[in-house]
Every structure is written in structure tokens, then in C-alpha cells.
Amino acid sequence: MPASSVAAIPAAAPSIARAQFAARLSLETDCADVHDAFASGQADFVLLDVRGPRAYARSHVPGALNLPHREITAERMSAWPESTLFVVYCAGPHCNGADRGALRLAELGRPVKLMLGGMTGWADEGFAFAEGAEPGSLDVRPAA
Numbered sequence: 001m002p003a004s005s006v007a008a009i010p011a012a013a014p015s016i017a018r019a020q021f022a023a024r025l026s027l028e029t030d031c032a033d034v035h036d037a038f039a040s041g042q043a044d045f046v047l048l049d050v051r052g053p054r055a056y057a058r059s060h061v062p063g064a065l066n067l068p069h070r071e072i073t074a075e076r077m078s079a080w081p082e083s084t085l086f087v088v089y090c091a092g093p094h095c096n097g098a099d100r101g102a103l104r105l106a107e108l109g110r111p112v113k114l115m116l117g118g119m120t121g122w123a124d125e126g127f128a129f130a131e132g133a134e135p136g137s138l139d140v141r142p143a144a
Contacts, residue, residue: 027102028114029087031121038063045085047115050101057133061089061115061122064130069101074108085111092120 002008012020037043049056049064056066067076069088080086086105090097098114105112117124 026113028116030116031125031127034061034087034115035122035125035127045087045113046080048086048088048101049090050088050097051090051095053133055091057131059119059129059131061119062128062130064089066133067101069097069104072101072104072108077105077108077110082109083111085113087113087115089115089118089122092118094120 011017034043034047037045038047043063047061047064048067049060050067050069050072051060052068053066056064060066069090088098088101088105090101095118098118102112102114115121119129122129
């Protein structure tokens with residue numbers, strides 16, 4: 001019997017798989033981990049919403065600061081110590097703003113991870129959103 005289309009290409013050796021998945025996890029996190037970090041008071045990172053200010057004011061992840069990816073500069077980032085870990089997000093999988101923000105931060109020598117799913121992922125998890133233009137606004141409303 002021929003192999004299924006899943007098994008037709010053999011799986012990588014465990015050492016290769018480990019390296020690959022460890023590399024991915026060094027670049028990304030998910031909405032549940034970000035939510036848990038804030039809920040437990042252990043947010044040891046700065047969460048950046050890299051969308052525009054109008055989108056941020058309409059709805060954002062509670063605790064996130066708004067810094068559009070186009071405005072990420074060395075001068076703006078100097079407010080945080082060099083070792084600060086940044087987690088970036090945008091609208092969702094259909095948006096590359098988080099990738100642009102992460103690239104800019106990496107080019108500035110800053111540690112960065114991307115929050116998978118962005119706003120779409122946050123909503124899919126059923127987590128509450130905040131609204132308002134103030135940085136880190138915590139005026140929370142239920143997920144849409």
C-alpha cells in the first residue's frame with residue numbers, strides 16, 4: 001500500500017524538528033500566552049499594537065501600547081532599556097503590519113516576538129478588548 005500524502009515525505013529527524021520548532025517559538029508567541037502573562041501580572045515584555053491610532057482607539061488588546069510600525073525609530077525606542085522584549089501585533093493573519101514592526105525592531109537591535117493571530121486571534125480566543133486612544137487603555141469590553 002502506498003504511503004499517505006502525509007507520510008510520503010518522511011518526517012524530519014527529531015533533532016531537526018526540535019531546532020525548527022525552537023526557532024519558531026523564539027520568534028513568536030500566541031494570544032493565550034500574552035493573555036496569561038497579563039492576567040498573572042507577569043508581563044515581562046512590552047506589547048505593541050502596530051496599527052494606526054484610529055484602529056487602536058476603536059479596539060485593542062488590554063495593556064497594549066500603540067506604536068504604528070511606520071513610527072518605530074531608534075529615538076522612540078530609547079524610552080526602553082536595550083534588553084526590553086517587545087511583542088507586536090496587528091489586525092490579524094491578513095495583515096503584515098506586525099511583521100513590518102518586528103523587522104524594524106530587529107533592525108534596531110531589539111528583542112522581538114510576534115503575537116500570532118493579532119486582533120483576529122485575540123477575538124477567536126474570546127478575550128476582552130479595550131477601547132480608547134490612551135496608551136494601554138484598560139476600558140475593557142467583551143470580545144466581539
